Amino acid sequence: MSVSLILIPLAVAAVAAAHGARSGRDGKGRVVCEVRTRMRDETLLAAALQEAGAAVTADDREIAAQWDGVRGRFTRDADGVWSAHFTGEVDESRAVEIVRAVDTGYGHQVQRAVLDRLRERAPAAGLWLESETTTEDDGVRLVFAVGRDGPHAG
Template sequence: MSISLVLLPLAVAAVAAAHGVTSRSEQEGRIVCEVQTRMRDENLLAAALHDTAAVVAVAPDSITADWAGVRARFQRDEAGIWSAHFTGDIDEPRAVEVVRAVDVAYGRQVQRAVLERLRQQAPAAGLRLESEQVTEDDAVRLVFAVQGARS
């Protein structure tokens, strides 16, 4: 089976008033779905795919991810919107499930990148990391102190 998903950035999806998943069939009979996502950065996408236990290959114009019996080829169009073409032992609900799992993993990658940037840039801004706490829902709370200020 072959399924293609168009991964709409959340902002584009909101403007287009798309809600959830929409699908249609192309002339070739291939199912094409549109799925809302926040994925933009190809390095974070590749890392997120690794987090979902995919074997990942990155090429200049695409990213390929292989799971047991399923292959997804991610490509970005001129507007920067990713699409994923799935082949193998997959149906539409499973393809959407995979993309949503990748989107969750992508969110964790974004969080890691932002935290790392904050940790690196804090000293230059006159801040010292005092504490870091991860909550049950994986939110991270950082407490910074202004260097030179009394605690």
């Protein structure tokens, strides 16, 4: 079976929700539907696919992911909107499940990148990380001290 998903960026998801999610078949009879997602960065997408258990290969035109019995091909159009095309042992429900798992992994990748950037840039802004706590919902709470001379300035 073959399923194609159009991954709608969250920035336009509200408009898509107002008009309803599109689902149907293309000219070749393949299932095509839209899924809301926050995915934009190809490096983070590749990492999220790996986090979702896929073997990943990428070039300048697409990212390919291989799971047991399912192959996914991720491409982006001129507007930056990703499409995912799945083949193998997959139906519409399984394809949406895969994309949601990848989107969750993408969120984790974005969170890691932001946290790394905060940790890296904080000293230049006169901030020193005093504590870091992970919450039950996988949120991260950082507590910074303000001071130009480092964490032990008095």
